[in-house]
Each structure stands twice: as C-alpha cells, then as structure tokens.
Amino acid sequence: MAHSHDVPSDLTRNQGLVLGALNHSEGPLSAYDILDKLRADGLRAPLQVYRALDKLVERGLAHRLESLNAFVACADEHCHRKGLIAFAICEGCGKVDEFADAVIEERLGEWAGAKGFKVERTTMEIRGKCGVCLAAAA
Template sequence: MAHLHDLTKNQTLVLDALTKWDGPASAYSLLDQLRAQGFRAPLQVYRALDKLIEYGLVHRLESLNSFVACAHPHDHAHGLVAFAICDTCGQVDEFSDETVERRLKGWAKEHSFRLAKTTIEMRGICANCTAQ
C-alpha cells in the first residue's frame, strides 16, 4: 500500500480535488476543476484515479459512474465497503458490515468463485432529505 508521500503530482491534485468535492464527482468534473492546474485531457484524470483506487484512497461508484474519496483512508484493514447514496442530495455514506462480507465471501467459497472485488451500492433518500 502506498503512502501519501508516494503520490505523484497528478495523483495528489486529483485526490485533493476529490477530497474537497462535496459528494461524488465524475472524471470530467474533476478534469474541469483541474484545468486551472494544467490538466488538459480525461486520461490524466483516469490514470490518477486508477492508481488512487488501487491504493484504496478513492472508491468508484459504479451506479453513478463517479468517484469519492475514501472516508477512512487510514483504515487500511477495511475489507468490503458498502455505500448508501442519496438520490436527492447526492451525499454518500460509506460503511462496512462484517456479516454481509462473511455471507458473500461464503457464497463465493461455496461456488469456487475466485472473488476479486465486490460492489454494494444502496440508492435511496437519506434521513436529512426525507425530513425536509
């Protein structure tokens, strides 16, 4: 696992932009944001994101085609992560559940499925927006 000081300039810029972003950001949103810092092409963003995801510092939200900074970047031990995404305000809640992880890994083992990555995304309306 790489540490913060191992990040390249582009990776740092992308991670900073994403960390400051309120909610999930698309690669192109990040690109627009980073033009002021000299970014010109989507690939610059995608390459940085790939590495950041590999390092566990960023998550990809498949159902949104967007990205979020990991909420627990120092908790290197976190296994499976799940997301609750509010369709109204866009806020994302990241959490883990031991039981869910155990069950899914159990299924994989039973079926001899060599598990590489698991995506869990819940879509709905958060408490805050429901209260509005």
C-alpha cells in the first residue's frame, strides 16, 4: 500500500527534497528551516528552496501559512483539495490541522458576489490551542 506521504514522481530533485522535508516534519517549517535540513543534500541558497516551494504551492502539494511565514505539506494524500482551505495552528505544540468548510466558502462567495469582488485566493488561519495541549495544561 501507498505510504501516506508518497510524492508525485514528476517532481524535480529540489522539489522532491523540499517536499520530503515538509512531509518529514511534525509542524510547519520556514524556508530557512528547510534549507538547513537540506544542506547535507547539497542545497546552499534560499532561492533553491523558495523556487521549489513556489512550484509545490502552485500544485497544491504544500501550503504557505501567512501568519507564520512558514510552509506545510498538504494534508490531503491525493492533493485533490480545491478552493478554500483553513488551518488551525496550535500555539502550544505547533501542529497544524488543515480543513475545508463548504459553508464558509459559500458564505464568502455570497459576500464577494454582493460586492462585485472576484476572489482569487483566500487565506484563513486560526491560532489557538489544540485539545491535546489544553488537556496537558489542565
């Protein structure tokens, strides 16, 4: 059976390395975090990472978390996710939960329709504490 983080075979070397680093990580990584992890593999410059990230994000294999200036692998194995994706980021453990909500998306569409605004991209990020961390703190 397929590993939960199998990687498309048509990625370039750098793209594969970067996606591998993201898949391997528990939480989000900054571009420079990724670079540090991949120095052993020959990467030397931020741009090598940013270029790979651009492609991965473009293809939906990774996501950028704007409020962290960091990146995560897409949680959807088959990367079919379309439209609005929301992220819940735990301030305690740093883990990120990715989800989609059709109601929110629809509601946003209504707002946009009423305003004549054409939506191209939406970022939605919730900061807080996950259940595990709350339980641990209690």
